[in-house]
Amino acid sequence: MAEALFYHLTESRLEDALPPLLEKSLERGWKVSVHIASAERRDALDAHLWTYRDESFLPHGIDQGDDDQASGRQPVLLTLSGAPANGASVRFAVDGSDVPSLEGCDRLVLMFDGHDQAQLERARGQWKELKAGDHTLTYWQQTPEGRWERKA
Numbered sequence: 001m002a003e004a005l006f007y008h009l010t011e012s013r014l015e016d017a018l019p020p021l022l023e024k025s026l027e028r029g030w031k032v033s034v035h036i037a038s039a040e041r042r043d044a045l046d047a048h049l050w051t052y053r054d055e056s057f058l059p060h061g062i063d064q065g066d067d068d069q070a071s072g073r074q075p076v077l078l079t080l081s082g083a084p085a086n087g088a089s090v091r092f093a094v095d096g097s098d099v100p101s102l103e104g105c106d107r108l109v110l111m112f113d114g115h116d117q118a119q120l121e122r123a124r125g126q127w128k129e130l131k132a133g134d135h136t137l138t139y140w141q142q143t144p145e146g147r148w149e150r151k152a
Contacts, residue, residue: 033088
């Protein structure tokens with residue numbers, strides 16, 4: 001069973017909170033896929049990850065294009081698909097996207113905006129669904145300083 005971590009954004013935007021979590025995943029040697037609901041949002045995150053900080057480089061790619069092998073080599077892959085991508089053992093579901101396939105997945109990270117009622121309701125439903133599937137669940141919320149604090 002995959003470990004599922006719910007990250008409740010209350011103090012920052014996804015664009016600010018996602019890159020450090022991706023960096024930590026790469027530092028641990030994990031391949032990551034980020035599952036996104038729309039091509040427009042995927043493309044905006046793709047552009048942001050190239051420029052979010054001057055002193056760092058976050059290697060990543062998107063699942064758009066004909067070269068599936070190139071997508072498989074990406075350490076971080078932004079994808080619209082719910083299917084397993086790039087051999088990732090860690091999968092992020094952001095902006096209320098569907099829970100991706102958990103096949104071969106060790107860790108699922110669901111990030112949702114606490115100021116978006118639809119995303120809050122979606123996260124609650126996903127919590128119930130994953131809990132019924134006997135997954136280990138933890139809930140993290142941002143402190144006023146933007147750090148993550150485990151709440152459940």
